[in-house]
Amino acid sequence: MTVALETLLAKAGLRVSPVEFLELVEDAARRLSPATPDPADYFSTEQRDTLSDVGLDLTPRRADEVDSRARAVAAQAVLRDSALTVSAAAHAVGVDTSRIRHRLSAGRLAGWKDRGGWRLPAWQFTSAGVLPGLEAVLAAVPDDQPPLVVAAFMTTPQPDLRINDQPATPRQWLLAGGDPTKVATLASVLGTPA
Structure with missing residues (x-):
């Protein structure tokens, strides 16, 4: 293996x-979540009854079901x-590590603290530096959205962003010179019900 x-x-x-x-x-x-969570444990008795009444199945996952x-x-x-370290990001962008830390604290780069320091998702970098329009997009992302959600959004084709009549990812759209405000508008509703 x-x-x-x-x-x-x-x-x-x-x-x-x-x-x-x-x-x-x-x-x-x-x-x-725990390996074998019981969905019913997350709700009060009243909530469980209401959810069951509308047809929601709150039984635990069976052993033969795929773990979601x-x-x-x-x-x-x-x-x-x-993800890149601060020093790898600084090298990619051609600046000092302090500039990367400053951009992180100002919300001009996305990242999270991990063991050993900051980690910066690779999707926001290009061979020429930082993804064009990144600052406008990051400014629009709701503060409560985790890095994985933002990464998934930036790398998943969006029907509203089209290149050659094909859905493009926000990253592809920005790399092609697309208007960052279109991506920012889409990013501003991350985490809200459709």
Whole structure:
């Protein structure tokens, strides 16, 4: 399995050993809900009755069902592995590390504190530096949105952003010189019901 995982990680461009990747997966899984949560435990008796009345199934997941947390754990592990350190981001942008920290504190770059310091998602960088229009987009993202949600938004095709009549990701849109206010408008509603 190690050779297969090593091959998969290399194909995905992830710079991590299979052991390190599996440690990331284990850490991400631990941060999510318990392995076998009982959905009914999250609600009061009255709430459970109401939810059951409208047809919501609150029974725990069966042993033969796929664990819905697996996709989230894998995405979190990839996000963490592909993220840049402050010094790697400074090198990519061509500035001093203090400028990167300043941009982080001003909300002009996205990142999170992790073991060993700040981590900055790779989606916000290009071969020429920082993604064009990034500041306008980040300013519009609601403060309560976690890095994984923002990364998923920036790398998922959006029907409202079209390049050559095909849905484009916000990252692709900005790289192609698209108006950042269109992406900012979409980003401003992250986490709100559709």
